[in-house]
Amino acid sequence: MNFLNNFSIRCKTYILVGLSVLAALSLSFVSNNGLNIIQAQVDELIRANSIERNAYRAILEEKNYLLNANGSVMNHANAKQAFIKSERAIKHIYETLDGMSGESTRAIKQAMKEYDVNYKRGIYLLEELEKESNVLQKNGESITSQIQQYVEAKRVDVKRKLSQKTIEKINAGSNIWQYTYMTRADEKRYLLSPDENLFEMFKKDFAFMMSELDRLKAMSNEAFEHEKIVMFYDSAKKYEESMYRWVKYNNEHVSAVVPNTKKLGSIVIGESLNIGNNSLDDIYEKREFVVATLICVTLFTIFIGILFGALISRSISRVISNFQTGLLDFFSYLDLQKNSANQIKIESKDEIAVMANVVNENIVKIEEVMQNKLSQMKAKDEQMLQQSRLAQMGEMISMIAHQWRQPLGVISAISIDMQIRLFERRVYDLSTVQGRADMEEYSLKSLNKINEFVKHLSKTIDDFRNFFKPDKVRTSFNLVSLVDKTLTIGGHLLDTKGIEIVKNYGKDLPEISSFENEIMQVVLSVIHNGADALVSNEIKQPCIYISIDTNESGNQVILIEDNAGGIPEDIISKIFDPYFSTKEKNGTGLGLYIAQIIITEHCDGLISVENTNRGACFKIELTGTTKGEE
Template structure:
């Protein structure tokens, strides 16, 4: 019911209803203020009566115990002291009557019982005191304790009055700050008048305190000067009472003042009567009198406490009433506010749920999104209609974008498998995604072409065909550098192979020379003297050939170093390609979902760079092996050169060491055979390889071999 009622209003009207309900609650609270002020006035009267009860009880005890201090003095027959004591008792009876009246009004049975108990105790106390005062003699020690107790009682009473006055003053100031009615202001004025009366009563209490002290001193010292002071104190007290009568307007207060005046007079007479019976009182009645006096103080204190409890109860009732009214107003306000805010919150919640579902749909957490349905007639319903239209349009666009992304994932998956022929064909709603699709397809076309060229070159190299070249003019940037390095590798490998072919012919010629030399040494051993010169010439030629071999070997070593430099450059290019692929992957990751396809492509480029580095490492191992073999061959040739030098040095001793010459000749023959075998191995290795300038190199080597064969034939003919 409440939902249908508030759904027909706008948000502004709902807020207006909340404000009006708060104002109504404030008006309800204002009606309770008058009753609160009346209860406060009653509390102040009860506080005054309660203080008067305690004060009367303390005054009675102090008067009687001051009388005890004067035991045995000449003032025992003083009628005024006895009258003062009687007046004090009369005042105690009066305030007990007031407490009884309060108990009847508040219907407090416990307070009523306490008042009756205090009255009976006071009567017993009076009878026992009248009986025992006749026999009192010496109460000096007791009078000291009574004086201390009386002084403490008066200080406590005065502090209590002062505290109550402070609370009353704060209450009056608080009430003045509020906008009160004329009747409430009159009540505040009555409270202030009551405070003035209370101050006069406090002054009378102070004078009574001084009166009792003087009476105690008089009963001890019998001094006329002190007695005159007592009279002056009584006159001042009576003057204060007259002032109170003058300013009092209520008949009840005037009657109380008259009773208090009579009590003071009786108290004066009672002092002398107290002295008369002092001795008898001290011997027989003091213990009982003290017991009843303490009981009287206890009962009056309990009655006063009961009255204060009633006052506290009244205050609590007023406070509870105010709290209940306040809670009712707040409850009404809360109910109306809850009814209004419930309508708003439901609309906001539906609006929020609709937006959350839509955002979840955009993030891919939901497969579909429902329109926002709000049945109210407020501003949120209008906003929901506009947003529903936008959601429908965005939904169609997102579906198209998702289709393009799925197509991109398909193409990237094929690329990951090594298939570079697939392309993205879907069309997205977002034009930027369409542009990205075109860029990716163009990149795939270019990448496929580049990879195809490099793959063809590597395939040719694997087939020992180093004649294949890629046209560098079609490429730019790092790809062009990569193509250039591949072509450079082909060129360098061709150059290295040509040099190896040339070295093979030279090695073969050297082996033939060595063979001829060994044959000559063997055949001409009987003509060593003549053969020494020829052998020297042959050795020189051999040294020259060995130097050529060493030089060629050094060239091979240098070319191997150049090949290593080229491979290092290719490795740097591969590393740079790897870094570029890594940077591309980072940028793709920043692009989020739209950069996943590019991230896959960059990952494949990085893998290609890693494969290139791995292949370079294998080529480097091969080149190192070839270089090491060349170095070892050079070391072997240098070793043979050293041996030939040793032979040259020992030619003069050939005749003496012919056996050693035969052995040396045999070793040289082995070297020649080894060189011939190396030459054959190089020829076999180069026979199956294709490289730039191979045909020219083979023709030159063939001519050299033909020319060398003719020389050998001529040499053999000469030998024959």
């Protein structure tokens, strides 16, 4: 996703923060939504419990009302209070149902409506029963009073005159009066405990009472009697009608209202329990759903966050890595570990890219300056190398003079001897064959000697010429032969100073590929420095130890060690610095510096120095490819 490279680090940071906020909001939304769902189910459960509780309360208050509004002992205040409480409970149920919706509440709402209607019908019936009870009481008292008045009137007649008809009237009135009490007793017993047998007894007693009334009516011939009988008859009919209405209301209340109320109450309670149980089950299901949803959203959010975070982090780290790699490459160039510096790779448009552009511009400028400086340093090194060669050339000329002095003296002595023998003294008799033969033998022998010395001088010239010849082509050579050739060139100087050379060469060393003459120059420079140290320190038995062998890395190593006591520790780290010299006279301070440049830069090797128990030991390690490895 390279499109992220088009954003700045600040924008990428804002994106990460935005993703974090989005993740938090998503989790908060899902959690809040889940909590709202669960809270809705909890509220429904609470409503169901409230309906159940108020249903129980309504049923309880209904029972209280029945106890206080019907029976042998009626308490109208308690009945009224029970009715108010029951109505309040029903009202609470309706209010609770108004806050609920769905198929689960339809049955309970319908049952509650029917319960309310049925309950109010029951209240109405109880009130009517009470009214009818009052009517029964009033009419019962009326017929009792009327028959009593009739009998009392007839008793007055008994005192005046007693006839058979009057006696019958009195007996009939007494029977009616008696059965009036019996009928009312049946009524009271039935009202207290409605029973079919009691009601049949009531009807039987009432029928007998009415039959006696009919018999009395048939016997009555006075206006007063007819008036009382008619009044009694009307009151008895009202009493009977009231009794039958009471029975009707009571039967409806007992057989319809009370069972329906109980049934509907049970339905309300059962449905509320079902709603509660369903709500509880829904809570568990919704909780599992919410938890699963929350886990899925959390995992998805984490995945998206990790994905975008990784992409943004990778984008930033890649830019930083490119910037760091470019800087390290540039620092390697500044440390002269590389010949050129690569510009920082830019793949984005952020703040680091701006810094990289600035650094790249400076890299180009610094590279130009470095190239100029390197060119100047290279020219300076070449100049110092040439100066070192010229200085060594002077030493070589002195060596040539020393090496030629003996051969030239011998040649001169042979020439003088030939001049004396052949021309001045004429030692050989040329007139004889033997004389001519002796002269010829002498002359050839002398000339051969002269020729040998001339060849030696010519070889010396070739060696010195090859030594100073600019050599820029790698050749394969043997280090042992190279060191021996170097000792041949500089050996006369060591002999004049009485310095002994101790050699320790490894066996069967392979040839290496490098610059032969430049390595000879380095070896000769190190040997001369050791010789100068031996002379300046006035060592009695001066000695230089030279060893050649292969190290563990497969590179060939030359060790040149003297017994001059070593280099002071405070200056040993400066021994390869340019223009640094320990010699009081004739010291340029360029010999070892040039030697280091030749070995490290031209020959890809290493040169170092350390003090041993005998003196200074120079180590030259050459990494040139051996002939067998090419």
